[in-house]
Amino acid sequence: MNTMLMLVRLSLQSLWSRRGTAILIVLALAMGVALLLGVEKLRQGARNGFANTISGTDLVVGARSGSLNLLLYAVFRVGNATSNASWSAYRRIAEHPDVAWTIPLSLGDNHRGYPVVGTSEDYFSHLRYGRGRQLEFATGKAFSDVFDVVLGAEVAAALAYRVGDEIVVSHGLGEIDTNAHDDRPFRVSGILARTGTPVDRSLHVSLAGIEAMHIDWRQGTRQPGIRFTPERLRGMKLQPRAVTAFLVGLKSRFAVFTLQRDINNDRREPLLAIMPGVALQQLWSLMRNVEWALTAIATLVALSALLGMLAMLLAGLGERRREIAIFRSVGARPWQVIFLITSEAVGLVIVAMVLGLAVLFGALVLAENWMAETYGVRPAASGLGTLELLYLAGILLVGLFAGLLPSFAAYRRSVADGLTIRL
Amino acid sequence: MIELEDVQFRWHPSGPVVLDIARLSVEAGERIFLQGPSGSGKTTLLNLLGGIVLPQRGRIGILDRELAAMSAGERDHFRAGYMGIIFQVFNLVPYLSLVDNVSLPCLFSHRRRERARSRAGSVRQAAEDLLAALGIPPSQFSGAMASELSTGQQQRVAVARALIGDPEIIITDEPTSALDQENAETFLNLLFRELAARKATLLFVSHDQRLASRFDSRLTMAELQRKPVSAP
Numbered sequence: 001m002n003t004m005l006m007l008v009r010l011s012l013q014s015l016w017s018r019r020g021t022a023i024l025i026v027l028a029l030a031m032g033v034a035l036l037l038g039v040e041k042l043r044q045g046a047r048n049g050f051a052n053t054i055s056g057t058d059l060v061v062g063a064r065s066g067s068l069n070l071l072l073y074a075v076f077r078v079g080n081a082t083s084n085a086s087w088s089a090y091r092r093i094a095e096h097p098d099v100a101w102t103i104p105l106s107l108g109d110n111h112r113g114y115p116v117v118g119t120s121e122d123y124f125s126h127l128r129y130g131r132g133r134q135l136e137f138a139t140g141k142a143f144s145d146v147f148d149v150v151l152g153a154e155v156a157a158a159l160a161y162r163v164g165d166e167i168v169v170s171h172g173l174g175e176i177d178t179n180a181h182d183d184r185p186f187r188v189s190g191i192l193a194r195t196g197t198p199v200d201r202s203l204h205v206s207l208a209g210i211e212a213m214h215i216d217w218r219q220g221t222r223q224p225g226i227r228f229t230p231e232r233l234r235g236m237k238l239q240p241r242a243v244t245a246f247l248v249g250l251k252s253r254f255a256v257f258t259l260q261r262d263i264n265n266d267r268r269e270p271l272l273a274i275m276p277g278v279a280l281q282q283l284w285s286l287m288r289n290v291e292w293a294l295t296a297i298a299t300l301v302a303l304s305a306l307l308g309m310l311a312m313l314l315a316g317l318g319e320r321r322r323e324i325a326i327f328r329s330v331g332a333r334p335w336q337v338i339f340l341i342t343s344e345a346v347g348l349v350i351v352a353m354v355l356g357l358a359v360l361f362g363a364l365v366l367a368e369n370w371m372a373e374t375y376g377v378r379p380a381a382s383g384l385g386t387l388e389l390l391y392l393a394g395i396l397l398v399g400l401f402a403g404l405l406p407s408f409a410a411y412r413r414s415v416a417d418g419l420t421i422r423l
Numbered sequence: 424m425i426e427l428e429d430v431q432f433r434w435h436p437s438g439p440v441v442l443d444i445a446r447l448s449v450e451a452g453e454r455i456f457l458q459g460p461s462g463s464g465k466t467t468l469l470n471l472l473g474g475i476v477l478p479q480r481g482r483i484g485i486l487d488r489e490l491a492a493m494s495a496g497e498r499d500h501f502r503a504g505y506m507g508i509i510f511q512v513f514n515l516v517p518y519l520s521l522v523d524n525v526s527l528p529c530l531f532s533h534r535r536r537e538r539a540r541s542r543a544g545s546v547r548q549a550a551e552d553l554l555a556a557l558g559i560p561p562s563q564f565s566g567a568m569a570s571e572l573s574t575g576q577q578q579r580v581a582v583a584r585a586l587i588g589d590p591e592i593i594i595t596d597e598p599t600s601a602l603d604q605e606n607a608e609t610f611l612n613l614l615f616r617e618l619a620a621r622k623a624t625l626l627f628v629s630h631d632q633r634l635a636s637r638f639d640s641r642l643t644m645a646e647l648q649r650k651p652v653s654a655p
Contacts, residue, residue, distance in 0.1 A: 006530050010519075017518030322513040328475070329510070330584070331503020331531035333496050418470035419508060420596060 007336055011343045014323075018316065025309045026352045032302030033356025033395060034363075037388050039298040041364065043291055044385070045371075050284055053197045054247075054276050056128030057103075058256045061085065061093065061263055062245035064270035071279040074105055074245035077115040077198045081107060084242035089269045098255040099248055101126045106210045107244040111169045114155045116203045118210030118240075124150070126249055129197045139163050140190030146208045146234055148189035154200035156191040163188050169203070169213060184212065184230050208238035248273075302395055309348055310402040313341065317406050317413075324414045337414060338407040345403025349396055424592065424624045425449040425472065430481035432467055442467045442478070443649040447642075451591070454618070454625040456635045459644025465628050468644075469596055472626070473506065474498030486591055503532035507585025507623075509595040512574070514581030521572075522564050525550035525583045528590075535588025542589065553583035557613050575606040579613060586617050593618065594626045599634065611637060 015022050054075050062070045063083040072078045094102040103126055106118030117123075124135050124142045140163040143150055149169070151161055161167065166185040186205060194200055205213075212233045250256055256275065263273035324337055332340075384392070427447040433440050442464040449455055459465050470476045471483060474490050475498075483490045486505060490498060502508075507528070515524045529536040529546045536546055543549035551564055557579040563572070572580065578598055585593050593614075599607035611634055618625055627638065635641050 010530075013518050013523070319517075323516050325510070326514065326516055326527070327531075328499075329473070329502075329508040330528040331499050333499045336531075415475075418466070418475045419473045419594075420466050420469070420510070 003336075004339075007339050008343060008347075011340050011347065014320075014340070015344055015347065018312075021312050022348060025305070025312055026348055026355060028305040028308050029302075029349060029352030029395075029399075030355035030359060032298075032305040033353050033392070034360040036295075036298040036302045036391055036395070037356070037384075038360050038363070039294045040385075040388055040391065041360070043294065047284060049196060051277075051280055052130040053280070054127075054129060056126070056132055056249060057247045057276055058250045058253060059248040059260055059263070059273045060245060060276050060279070061248060061271055061273045064272045067272065067274040067279045068283055070245065070272055070274055071276065071283060073107060074247070075198065075276060077107065077117070077202060081244045084244050085246065085271055086242050086269055087240055089266075089271060090243050090246055093246075093248065093259075093263065096259065098250050098252065098259055100251045101249045103127060103247040104207060104240075104243040105245045105247070106207055106240065106242075109169055109210065109213065111155075111167060111203050112159060114152075114159075114201055114203055115198075116149075116169050116205060116210075118205055118207045118243075120207060123204060127199070127247070129195050129199070133195070135195065135199065136193040138191045138193040140188065143189050143204065143206050143209070145187070145189070146206060146212050146238065147184065147186050147230055148205065148209070149186040150190045150192060150204040151188055152192055152200040152202045152204075153194040155203055156188075161188050161191070163191060167203075169205070184233070207240045207243070211238035211240050303398070305352075306349075306395070306398050306402050309345060309399070310405065313345060313403065313406040314409070317410055320410060321413055321417065324410055325417050325420065328414055329419055334411055334414075338404070338411055341407035341410055342400065342403035345399050345406075346396070349399030353392060353395065424451040424453070424486060425626070426482075426484040427471075428482050428484075430471065430478045430483060432471060432476070432478045434467075436479075442471070444468075444481075444647050445649050447647060449624060449626065451624055452622050454615070454639045455627065456638035456641040457626060457628045457644070457647075458630055458632070458635065458641065459628075460630060463644035464648065465644060466596070468647075469508075469594060469628065472594060473502050473508065500532070503528055504534035505591050507587075507590045507593045509578070509581045509585050509593070509598045511597040512577075512601050514584070515572075515577055520565050521554060521559065521580055522547060522550045524580060525553060525587055527584060529588055532588065535590065537588075539588040546587075549587055550583065553587055553617075554580065556617065557583050558609075559583075574601050575610065578602060578606075578610055582610070582614050582617065586621065586623075589621050590623065592624045592626065595628060597629050597631070598627075599629065599631050604633065607631065607634065 060070060060074050062074055062081060063085050065082050069079065069082075073081050090102070090104060093099060101122055103123050104118075104120055107115060109116035109118075121142055124137075127135055129135075137150075138153065138156075140150070142148075149167065155161070165188045167188065168185050186209065192199060212230075215233065215236075215238070248259070250259065260273045260275065263271050320341070324332075327337060327340070425447065426449075427444050429446075430442065430444045431440055432442040457465065457468075467476075471478060471490075472485065474493070474495075477483075477491055485501075488501065490501075493501060515521075516527070519527075526539075526546050526549075529539050529549075539546045539549035543552050551561070554564055555561060559576060559579060578601075581598065585595075595614075599610055602610060614625075615637070625638075627634075629635075
């Protein structure tokens, strides 16, 4: 029998004799491993989900404000635009020779807390998310009438709407409908498939629909006098005078910097054009502290489990002192004594890692779809990245150290004890 | 078999000389009773003979091999191959079965393993034969852990471990001090019987005077030491 194998077998027998404690240590370590890697997976998933919110769009354009503000309201539909971009400016850019398509966005209304987006049919054909994925209809079709509305998946699911239902849209972003446009209900024409992006939380109507909602409103309150019936509105030319923001897709991406500069320097109207990827990076960097805190907590959990193991090994050392004297008497070399104790620690850590990974991937596989649908975060259940491998290597290294520490202590004692067993 | 000449040892270079032996010679097959109170250097002598430590002066030859000429690893290997050691108490690894405890030297020494095999066919068989010869019930061979045995039984298992693979030298460190008179007698009878069958040399360190008369020769640490031990 190979010497190493025999030593491993001895250390396994030793561990087995303390299996109660060993199992607890393995469980604690496995939790630490699963937590550390789980936080990392979630972080990456959140980051990817975040970056996947919008793709294929070269520029986001709105009234001049901050780039994060523009990104937040135009892409994430959070917060308010301070002012709008004029219709003429929008048309001017839409007709620019380098521009392939534009998606106008008219924001500011809501339905039971979900944002209402006025837009054009281009929204459904050109908006991309993830790795260039297109929007798809789960049921129904895009709006064709002024009073048609297309629902995001989450809106439809949360409010139990189906194609053909009539809903009322209110002005403003608040949840409370104090001034609902209740006399002109919208009919659900289609429901989009789930994307895991803010689209799921949005209701989409045509720009004409937004105009129709507001035609008898001025300064945020209803004007007395003329009543506009839906029939009458359908016959009117509902030309918007402004949009809140718009997304721009270029024929060639090389034009992006030129066009961005042209828009930002346009003296006719103070506009802001941002590249969504760059702005997303900026926004994500705001989350760094949260990321750091999560990683720190997970690291501490893993470390405390390793400390528990160290405590177990050190506590067992007094008893093992006799055992080590016996091993020395039958010819065990010092390195074999050190190996015997260190291999226990490393063995515990390896078993805990395997268990932790099994728990983690099991949980990921089970929770992946739920998380993607609920939070729009899809933790990658596949494979281990470089960082995860580094974490594992780090845990193994600390485990090795936690094993070497008591074994050197044991070895030093065994030198002092020699061929005697101290009581 | 064992030759000590002009051996001087101190634990620390500046510490007191704890052992100073002009000469000690043990013939093959001899059974020596080495007596001395605690603190007389018995333990140090054991460590020197086992090759755990080397003397600062003098030479120790065992089986015509110079311990000082070997590396620490070679001394460990030599000890495993040629010596069986029995402690005062706690001779057994608590998580190993009796057979595994007895077989331990064969894990660390190729020589002992081969000798055990040539005697009994396998290491396991050799261990079981020894345990049976020392009066351990076969039902306890595989299952029993040290904690389930009486002290007398534990010491007999320790004898089996010292004897497996037929080492030339058996060294014991007060193996009977935890036993009553009757158990001590039984222990010694069994030990002598197995030693005789193997023609092994025995160095029996003890202060248990009751047993001294049964040995070939009797030494005291005081006789061995060149001058009185200076108290630390």
